[in-house]
Amino acid sequence: MSRRQSRQVVARQQLIAILDNEAVQAAVQPDHSKHRSMMALVSAVSQRNVRRPGQVRLLTSTAVRVEAGIDRRQPTAALLGGLRIRDVVLDSSRADACAELCRGAGGTIVDATVAQAALAERTPGTTVSIYTADVVDLERLVSAGGGGVRVRLV
């Protein structure tokens, strides 16, 4: 396969970005030091979705929103809805999976929800990435869950 063909294959992948605490805060707060960097990510997602509707999803966990103090009912969180950053809800089965991750790798409850949300999205043809300020802990949790998820520094 030529490099240009490989570029075409890469461009057809389903892409999922899971945002940890700092990534979500940076996305919704225009005065955050990493806001422009997060806007580059969201712009990349948006441009790809205009070309290929539905190809890229932005997710966060409900536990992250609690930790970050982001209430969707407040006007300050309106950007979260507009940018289509969706919640992964911590239901009973996800809680079980998070507890198992914490038993195996330690870490905080919030980190476990982020890792579990990412691990649950792994399918052939899908690239899943976590955006976090806490790369070491998230990599440990992802590894405990079998790997296959990229962890990127915000």
Add this chain to the structure above:
Amino acid sequence: MAQRLERLILLLDHAEGGDTVVTSLRQPAALRTALKLAVEMGMDSTVNDATNRAALARVEAFVQSSALESHFRAHPHARPSLAEVALALAQLEGSPLADRLEIIQRAADEVVAHRPDADADDVLLWTQGLVDHGWGVDVASP
């Protein structure tokens, strides 16, 4: 954010699993037949699902793009450069072009001379072309 966009976002938040309505839709006959055939071949469970999923994805993309533009009008300093967006896309894809900002920057500068409305995908394709022709340090295929 404009009121219409706010209403659009609210509606979209309830678009999946909410109330349904029966509506008539004028479609090209060949498209209708193609949809039925594609569903028979496994594209979606029903023609209805296929139509709704396609419409939902288009509206989601439109809202995301509109919300970003609205945000950038209010906060111009937050608008990233084309090269920054292309780099973010390369990182998201796990592309070997990621972290090669100097080549991506050159590609972004060059591609807008030919296509003023170029997006991040255009830049990454141009970047790959530069790499293929030996500009900069070689980047391996994934």
